[in-house]
Amino acid sequence: MSDREELQLLLVDDEASVVDSLAETLPWPDIGIANVFKAYSGQEALEILNTNSVDVIISDIRMPGMDGMELLAQVKRRWKRIKFILLSGHAEFAYAQQALAHETFDYLLKPASDEEILTKVELAVEALRRERDEYRMHERVAKAFQESLPKLRGELLSELLQGFKYSPERLEKRMDSLKIDLRPGAPYSLMLVRVEGQLLEMDFYSLSLMEYAIVNMAEEWFEDRFALWSCKSVHGYLAFVVTATPEAALELTADGLEQELRHKASQLQLSVDHYLRGTVSVLISKRGEFPLDVKRLYDDLLLALRRQIGSQTGLFVQAADEIEQQPVRSLQRLYEPPLLLHLLESGNWELTEEKLTGIWSELNQRWAHSPEHLTEVFFSVYASYASFAHKNGRALADMIGPALSDVAGLLPSRSAASLQGWMLDSFRMIRQSMENEERDDREVAVGKIKSFVQKHLVEDVSLQTLADFMYMHPVHVSRLFKLQTGENLSDYVLRLKMELAASLLANPAMKSYEVSLRLGYQNPNYFNKVFKKYYSLTPQEYRQKLASTFDDPRTRP
Structure with a gap:
């Protein structure tokens, strides 16, 4: 919601003079309120809410008939997003506190000044704007996620075909989020479609459109009996997990489903030839259990493709049992x-x-x-x-x-x-x-930081300045320094400044305020405070201690 959008306010009080005065005298447009509705009872307020869009309500607690607490309960039950502000006297303060537990936005104690009322309503307006901004952001994210679902589903299937390992819990959560209705142990078959011939001669964009068309064709041909989950595999083939619909699973036997799958796959191959003027080879695996057999069945189809199709085109193959059982397998x-x-x-x-x-x-x-x-x-x-x-x-x-x-x-x-x-x-x-x-890299980086601090100690050595110098994020600079030295960067800068301050104070020709300015402290009082916190002595006390030490014969050189 932009700052230019304005909201609507409802004032509720059985004292008409209070409502009329608030509605007509306060500068509501200045805080984003476009319209002010007036109600002189809880029932009248509900009638206004039933026919108008209201964003903020200010209501008195004590009213005849329906009081403010009852109105609050009904509003929160039916209009959850409305911000409700209660007006209460000191005698009703306990009720106002109780109302806060019922999701009241805030309360005002009578007599409330105009400034207090405007401030509370402005806070409610800001809260509504933040909520609506967050809601719209959530809507945009949800829409973008929805549009990305086919791609995200394809990425997950591609990972499973490669043998990527997921814990059962993580896989189930990811499949639920992607709205893939396939449970562990569910029977399925894999179908592989290899695009061939003149289709492969197309540019990347045109080939992508053709592959998209093939997937759509497959979904149309299979939808009355099977559900498809597809991706483009790392080997450049279109791969489909094929599962029977609940109706088909009840109606057909396992052999019937296998026969129906072969028929659908054959029709897909003919459709590509007829409508797209292209050639594809299609391979179908034996049935397996999800997700246990995904990688194995995919490898079997690749082996069948190499052995039974090779460089030939336009073939249809169902992987045989003897292809699946190999005496030697890859790791x-x-x-x-x-x-x-x-x-x-x-x-x-x-x-x-x-x-x-x-x-x-x-x-x-x-x-x-x-x-x-x-x-x-x-x-x-x-x-x-x-x-x-x-x-x-x-x-x-x-x-x-x-x-x-x-x-x-x-x-x-x-x-x-x-x-x-x-x-x-x-x-x-x-x-x-x-x-x-x-460690060597950290040591070099920290060395650069220390060198910069020492050279610019009386200038700007803020964390942001150091981050800009190192081309790093300020947080990373701070963590890097602490990890390498065991000392906070701010403590290191303070230590050097205080050591320099002590050295300068040893020169009686320099005034204390001159030392302060020399170190970059524009406020001498603040410098005195920092120095005393570090040395437990003020600059003047420190000088006196130096002088007494120098005057002591035992300490003279």
Whole structure:
């Protein structure tokens, strides 16, 4: 709500002279009130509320018939956003306090001055404007979220296809927020659509429009029997989670649903050819349970695509059982997101170590005696370590040492135990190297801060000035200094100023007020207060103590 929007006020009191005087004499437009309604009883106030939009009410408590408390109760029950201000005498003060517990905005004690009344109403107006601004902001956010739902749903499915791990509780919450009606353990099939032929020759924008059209076609063809949840996978294919509608699940058997799914998928393929003049290959997986089988079924479809379709176009394939059961499978933890390299780059050392432990655990349980899997893990982890080192402008050997970085003979991949030792030892060296570098960077940054403070001590050394000098946020400057030195930045500046003040006060030729001005304190009294708080002596007392010390023969040089 902008400041130019004006609100409406209702005055309620059985004393007509009070209502008329307030309505006609106070400058209501100056505080944002456009119209003032008048009611001389609680019942008349309700009649006005039933036919007019009112934002603020000022009502007396003691009225014949319906009193102010009863009116308040009805208003809060039917018009929750109205700001209600009670007028009460001292004898009714307890009632006014009780009313505050009933969500009254505020109260006024009689006799209230014009200024008090205007102030209370202006506060109510400001509160209403804030609430309406917040409500409209919430509406805009909700609208933007609603418009982003297809994209957000697609991102979640893409993560699941890659093997991203969610706790059951977190996955359920995220799916509820995205309005995806798919419960754990629900049966489903995966459908993969590969765009081919002349469609791939289109520019990015045109291809995106075609893919959008294909998704819409799929939803139209499947909607009477199936619900679809779609995304574009990391391999560039359109992927669909296909679940039967409750009606179809009751009407058809599992074989009937599978047959219906094949029919719908075939019709989709023909529709793309007919309406879009394009070619697609379609693959359908066996049924699985959500979310347990998402990654496995997707990998099976990719394998079927490579084996049964390859470079051919316009084919329709249903993944067979023998395709699903492979004697040798890839390591899941090694390639599922977040990838090892990404965890290293994020600097989350705990999650990185957890990832390494998970990789080794899977390897040790299933492929501990497979030289190929051992070598695969070694090269993948080594590549992540080397890439991370290079992105930090370092050679891997400089971070983990020549012994751990030497790949001659591939000694770390001779056994699962030796590979585990190499992975964790190398990781700890990388972590130590980065933490040392971080400390060095902090030390350099704090050195710059100290140098700036010392050079500009009698000028502006505010936190904002230091932040501008360091190109950092003020909060970060303060935390960085405290982390490195153990001292608050403000305490450090004060300490230097007071030490300089003590040094200047040792010169009897300088007046105390001159020392104050020299240090940037324009108010000598304030300087005296700060100095005494620091040294427990005023500047004059400090000088006297110096003089007595100098006069003492025992302290003379």
